[in-house]
Amino acid sequence: MHFQLDAETEAYRAEVRAHLHDVMTAEFEERLYRSGVAHDDDFAKGLVDKGFFAPTWPAEYGGQNRGAWDEQVLQEELMRSDAPMYLSETTRMVAGIIRAVGPPAMKDRILAGAMKGDVTIALGFTEPECGSDVAAATTKAVRDGDAWIINGSKMFTTNGHIADYVFLLARTSPEKPKHKGLTMFLVPLDSPGVEAQAVWTLSGERTNITFYSDVRVGDEWRIGDVDAGWQVLSLSLQDEHASGWGPHIARLLTHAEQWAETTVADDGVAQIAKPDVRRRLARVAMDYEVSMLLQRRCVWMVEAGQLPVAEGPMAKVFSTESLVRASQDMVELVGPDALRGFFEPSAPEQGRFEHLMRFSVGTTIYAGTSEVQRSIIASRGLGLPR
Structure with missing residues (x-):
């Protein structure tokens, strides 16, 4: 097992980094920050034009037939x-x-448009009363001839106000056990009866609660067999549960190092020279290294034809909880000035410490809470009873 990158993958990383340096301007970052929306059509289509959108997909769909390591460095x-x-x-x-x-x-x-950035799809799993228990969904889809009538609501439908479709989990057989009576649909979000209302997170991100009132979709929008939605959904949950957040720790560490190198303490000594500062930075650097090794183990397993069922959640739990600890530690290190926000001229590192501290908390919830991830590790990784 090794996680070293070959020269071709390192060259690919350099291309991605150069492109991002050109397009992630200060003005663009400010616009994103003000909107709270983690999407921009021109940015996405720019990735498509450069071959950075879906590199592992086959060329016939607009991909580049690249390997999992190229995909990994792109995501990083x-x-x-x-x-x-x-x-x-x-x-x-x-x-x-x-x-x-x-x-x-x-x-x-769908596929050609999706790979060109012309079609966008949001996720519709979580419901207001179900939390992380996705299988407890109560949104109903009732068959009506060759169509389905959908009624219910979904929480945290991020980008549901701008996406073209939502990948929706609905209950089609209420009498069956909760994992058995679900079906997946691709619902056009311009359908009559769909409404999206803004919900703002702690980090300032806009997500949505979406409502479905007698929304009629044809059976051609069903994905998978009727009542086999959990099996279809599991394909996406595998990807979500294997998400690693280590690069956000790297971003925090970069800003902390810049602050330490450019800030002089009251005694006239640069912060970077102080033992406590160096200890804290080293602790963050170690957590970043472990986070990346855990994530890259998942990539190695996929390349080897293995499924990182427990290893993916391990990477997710460790990296997100490390990000929370590190963000709080850096705010404590920098002091009260670290709580100055993005729009305050006196904020150190343009308010990144304050924002990352708020942002970090949500990462322990996104793509499955830490509690859900630990349950997967215990049951599927260690073989413990549910």
Whole structure:
């Protein structure tokens, strides 16, 4: 097992980094920050033009036939630069599911547009009363001839106000056990009866609660068999649970090092020269290194034909909880000035410490809470009873 990158992958990383340096301007970052929306059409299409959107996809779909390591360094650079990628990532995830199990007509209608950045897809899993227990969904889809009538609501439908479709989990057989009576649909978000209301997170990100009132969709929008939605959904949850957040730790560490190198303490000594500062930076650097090794182990397993069922959640739990600790530690290190926000001229590192501290808390919830991840590690990794 080794995680070293070959020269070709390192060259690919350099290309990605150079592109992001050009497009992630201060003006662009400010616009994203003000909007709270982690998507920009021009940015996404710029990635498509450069071949940075879906590099591991086959060339026939607009990909580059690249390997998993190229995909990994792409994700590392996008995350490290805090690029507006969430809607593109969910689109690519669902497009992969459609490619695997979707009906032929849906593949023809969706895949080409998704790979060009012309079609976007949000996720509709969580419900207001169900929390992380996705299988407890109560949103109903009732068959009406060759169509389905959908009623219910979904929470945290991020980008649901701008996406073209939502990948929706609905209950089609209420009498069956909760994992058995679910079906997946791709619902056009311009359908009559769909409404999105803004919900703002602690980090300032806009997500949505979406409502579905007698929304009528044809059976051609169903993905997978009726009542087999949990099996279809599991394809996406595998990807979500294997998400690593180490590059955000790297971003925090970069800002902390810059602050320490450019800030002089009251005694006239540069902060970087102080033992306590160096200890704290070293602690963050160690957590970053472990986070990346855990994530790269998942990539290695995929390359070797293995499924990182427990290893993915390990990477997710460790990296997100490390990010929370590190963010709080750096705010404590910098002191009260670290709580100055993005729009305050006197804020150290343009307010990144304050924002990363708020942002870090949500990462322990995104893509499955730490409690859910630990349950997966215990049951599927260690073989413990549920």
